[in-house]
Amino acid sequence: MFFASDNGAPVPAQVMDALMRANAGAVMSYGNDPLTGAVRARIRDLFEAPEAAVYLVATGTAANALALAHLCPPWGAVFCHRLAHVETDECGAPEFFTAGAKLIGVPGAHGRIEPAALAEVVAATGRGGVHGVQKGALSLTNATEAGTVYAPAEIAALARIAHEAGVPVHLDGARFANALVATGATPAEMSWRAGVDILTLGGTKNGLLGAEAVILFDPARAFEFELRRKRAGHLVSKYRYLSAQFDGWLEGDLWRDMARHANAMAARLAQGLGQVAGARLVHPVEANIIFADIPRAAADRARAAGAKFYTIVPGEVERVRLVPSWATTPAEVDALITTLGG
Ligand SMILES: *Cc1c(COP(=O)(O)O)cnc(C)c1O
Numbered sequence: 001m002f003f004a005s006d007n008g009a010p011v012p013a014q015v016m017d018a019l020m021r022a023n024a025g026a027v028m029s030y031g032n033d034p035l036t037g038a039v040r041a042r043i044r045d046l047f048e049a050p051e052a053a054v055y056l057v058a059t060g061t062a063a064n065a066l067a068l069a070h071l072c073p074p075w076g077a078v079f080c081h082r083l084a085h086v087e088t089d090e091c092g093a094p095e096f097f098t099a100g101a102k103l104i105g106v107p108g109a110h111g112r113i114e115p116a117a118l119a120e121v122v123a124a125t126g127r128g129g130v131h132g133v134q135k136g137a138l139s140l141t142n143a144t145e146a147g148t149v150y151a152p153a154e155i156a157a158l159a160r161i162a163h164e165a166g167v168p169v170h171l172d173g174a175r176f177a178n179a180l181v182a183t184g185a186t187p188a189e190m191s192w193r194a195g196v197d198i199l200t201l202g203g204t205k206n207g208l209l210g211a212e213a214v215i216l217f218d219p220a221r222a223f224e225f226e227l228r229r230k231r232a233g234h235l236v237s238k239y240r241y242l243s244a245q246f247d248g249w250l251e252g253d254l255w256r257d258m259a260r261h262a263n264a265m266a267a268r269l270a271q272g273l274g275q276v277a278g279a280r281l282v283h284p285v286e287a288n289i290i291f292a293d294i295p296r297a298a299a300d301r302a303r304a305a306g307a308k309f310y311t312i313v314p315g316e317v318e319r320v321r322l323v324p325s326w327a328t329t330p331a332e333v334d335a336l337i338t339t340l341g342g
Pocket of ligand 1: 058141174175204205
């Protein structure tokens, strides 16, 4: 009964097989190997973006912070949701990599930025001339940190507000695959066609050992991104092993199948929670993250039975976060429900 996070899951055999395939002979380092070229081309095809620049790094924090540094000057503001991972969970990496940009949390129900609130804060930023930070970048997350998703049209509406003010758009796609299969959108519809300038495409939360792609849909300053990545210590020399992970992940659409499974397990769990006395969902369950308020006695029972999950707010009614992964089984979900129900 492992529901702590989707990055606690193992790596699927197909990805391990891809690594073994790549583990033959010597090849050029730093991404100058044939497999990296092929993976780059495959990602461009998948996104219908033949010009895009594609880079792989080892963590989502590095991907986000490098992307934001590329889009936002040191004196800029990064507009993001109040719950955004870049705001709450990256130890100031976006501020550090941008050399001092200010993150501004924008409100919105269930992890989604409210368009009117964004328009207001964007308009207000930079009015004070030299005394305040200037408009920098918009950072969205899909699926959101609350486990909801933006439809492509919702991304487009927020991106339009940003672009009209000259603000470029970053999408934190740590769980992009989960959002994609939840909406049925194509990768292009969920990214550049909706106005996303840079996407960080997460692999680690969906079955990889540690690999995330940064996709620059406008490659005009790609070399600058390469310099930032190297300077930050994120140009991996044995690059083929990052590429191999994506090779196995994309093969036969495995990445979307895994995300579909994780979302289905979350839907099953959400439905089961409906039968647990005193349990209540905090946000709509649209991807693979569930926030629920449950009686502490039920949570204690589950912990005693070995279930793993995070407590977000302790109390007589405990707020917990439950995150199924590609590897979660229906039996695990059902066992948790049974245990919670007493
Ligand atoms: C996990 C996660 C990341 C990346 O985190 P790392 O631990 O640095 O890999 C980024 N954004 C969101 C929304 C996440 O959930």
